[in-house]
Amino acid sequence: MSMYMKAGIRMTSAEIVVIGAGVIGTSIAFRLAESGRQVMMIDRNGIGAATSSACDKAIFLQSKRPGLHMDLARESRNMYNTLEEELGQSVEFKGAGGTVAIHTEQQMLFMKKFVHDQTQAGINVSLLNQKEAKEQQPILADDIIGASYSPDDAEVNPLKLSQGFATAAKRLGVEIMTHTEAIGIEKSNGKVTGVKTSKGVISTETVINACGPFASSIARFSGVPMNIKPRRGVILISEKVDPIVNGSLLDAQYIAAKHLSGQQPEYGIGLSLGQTDSGNLLIGGSREFVGFNKHVHSDVLHAIAYHACKVVPALTNIRIIRSMVGFRPFTGDGLPIIDRSEQLRGYILAAGHEGDGIALSPITGCLVRDLLNGGGPTSRFLPHLTSDRFKEKTLL
Amino acid sequence: MDCVICRCEEVLLSDIVRAIEDGYTSHREIKLKTRAGMGICQGRTCRLLLDQVIASVSQGPVPKTIGIAPNVPIRPIMLGDLAKGGGKAK
Numbered sequence A: 001m002s003m004y005m006k007a008g009i010r011m012t013s014a015e016i017v018v019i020g021a022g023v024i025g026t027s028i029a030f031r032l033a034e035s036g037r038q039v040m041m042i043d044r045n046g047i048g049a050a051t052s053s054a055c056d057k058a059i060f061l062q063s064k065r066p067g068l069h070m071d072l073a074r075e076s077r078n079m080y081n082t083l084e085e086e087l088g089q090s091v092e093f094k095g096a097g098g099t100v101a102i103h104t105e106q107q108m109l110f111m112k113k114f115v116h117d118q119t120q121a122g123i124n125v126s127l128l129n130q131k132e133a134k135e136q137q138p139i140l141a142d143d144i145i146g147a148s149y150s151p152d153d154a155e156v157n158p159l160k161l162s163q164g165f166a167t168a169a170k171r172l173g174v175e176i177m178t179h180t181e182a183i184g185i186e187k188s189n190g191k192v193t194g195v196k197t198s199k200g201v202i203s204t205e206t207v208i209n210a211c212g213p214f215a216s217s218i219a220r221f222s223g224v225p226m227n228i229k230p231r232r233g234v235i236l237i238s239e240k241v242d243p244i245v246n247g248s249l250l251d252a253q254y255i256a257a258k259h260l261s262g263q264q265p266e267y268g269i270g271l272s273l274g275q276t277d278s279g280n281l282l283i284g285g286s287r288e289f290v291g292f293n294k295h296v297h298s299d300v301l302h303a304i305a306y307h308a309c310k311v312v313p314a315l316t317n318i319r320i321i322r323s324m325v326g327f328r329p330f331t332g333d334g335l336p337i338i339d340r341s342e343q344l345r346g347y348i349l350a351a352g353h354e355g356d357g358i359a360l361s362p363i364t365g366c367l368v369r370d371l372l373n374g375g376g377p378t379s380r381f382l383p384h385l386t387s388d389r390f391k392e393k394t395l396l
Numbered sequence B: 001m002d003c004v005i006c007r008c009e010e011v012l013l014s015d016i017v018r019a020i021e022d023g024y025t026s027h028r029e030i031k032l033k034t035r036a037g038m039g040i041c042q043g044r045t046c047r048l049l050l051d052q053v054i055a056s057v058s059q060g061p062v063p064k065t066i067g068i069a070p071n072v073p074i075r076p077i078m079l080g081d082l083a084k085g086g087g088k089a090k
């Protein structure tokens, strides 16, 4: 038993309880506290210890579809410019640009259209020929036929991100309780009255479900059903090596795996490559629907390694020290649900960022703040992030 | 007196004690916060030491390290070998 278990929690109350302390919950807790709310944040594990520490570090704009998705990502990306100052600490944010490598003529056709649409939408992205692509990323294979490049893509250390939001939130008075699991929602007359936890009851009228891929289990207690599915991803981590990647690198197969639902490569394999400040390479990745199964078949690891060596032969002699398994919170349309429940007053859902939770973390805190306080600079997005958008689709 | 707990990532005892005092109590949380156990040996050297530090600071029993799951690959392996179908091929 840890010292926190022994102490237990007092029967306590809060104006708002945030369940989940990943990059999403911590961002929400920080923005709510900043706007003067009294917030308690609980997590059954630790800060950022689930999906938000089993992911890549890319803040990609050029991988987004033009439209709402792009607008959200762009606004969130801009928030990163001032975030470290606001949090009072580094999150290892770097605007080092992003490259998408193209190796087949078929991919080139797809990417030409994709880049065209993005340029139309005002994204700073350009198509590079083979020589330019190799100049931008010298580690790319010689048979690469081109790439797209955006100087606006960026990266961040996701561990530092949730820790940074949590530390800043704490400074603003947020009480954080880790190793505290939500096991029920108390309600009366269609309204939330409290959160039952593994350490006691917290009475509150407002609860925010920020449990990412695990959000559906909280939804079950609340009696407000929703469907966020885990989409498993695996990443290989290398030993420390000298800097060899400029910014973030994807390949067009990754973009295809992300956006084309029809012709998926096996295990949803596509290259994602980034390098941490400490020198470790993050080599991804896969996209699969296998529930919360953490046991990765070795075929998936071989497939990721094989594909990575093909696009970046320079990786062949680099040693892999471990692998990471995470579950992207999948809603179906690539966008999160940020909405209050119609059925249960005081119950708010803020989850489902799929493969973009790191990129969308800054804006999500503001979205939830604006949802609760009314008005605000991000409120124009909220009508598009409701949970009934899925109902409408099935009716049509 | 301070000393090194994780040699791969050069994490000091004082770094770990500070993390525990900041509320990062489990093995996994301490790893995410300080990088202890994240290096090339993946905690094979420091895991037991780290458990003892956690136990002594929190004055509880030595944890069973459920937080750090053993991970594939068990030993470092070249990406090229993994691509071929694993370490056996070497």
Ligand SMILES: Cc1cc2nc3c(=O)[nH]c(=O)nc-3n(C[C@H](O)[C@H](O)[C@H](O)COP(=O)(O)OP(=O)(O)OC[C@H]3O[C@@H](n4cnc5c(N)ncnc54)[C@H](O)[C@@H]3O)c2cc1C
Residues within 6 Å of the ligand: A019, A020, A021, A022, A023, A024, A025, A042, A043, A044, A045, A046, A047, A048, A049, A050, A051, A052, A053, A054, A055, A056, A057, A058, A059, A060, A180, A181, A182, A183, A210, A211, A212, A213, A214, A217, A218, A232, A233, A234, A235, A284, A285, A325, A326, A327, A328, A329, A351, A352, A353, A354, A355, A356, A357, A358, A359, A360
């Ligand atoms: C392989 C992979 C690569 C990725 N790469 C990128 C990338 O490059 N860029 C990007 O933008 N995004 C990326 N993502 C997506 C991103 O990681 C996620 O969208 C994001 O981390 C989700 O954050 P979250 O806070 O919603 O969820 P989580 O981090 O999972 O947080 C939810 C928290 O809720 C807690 N919880 C669950 N149930 C309970 C309960 N009953 N009581 C209390 N607490 C509970 C959990 O312990 C957890 O800490 C990637 C994801 C994966 C899997």
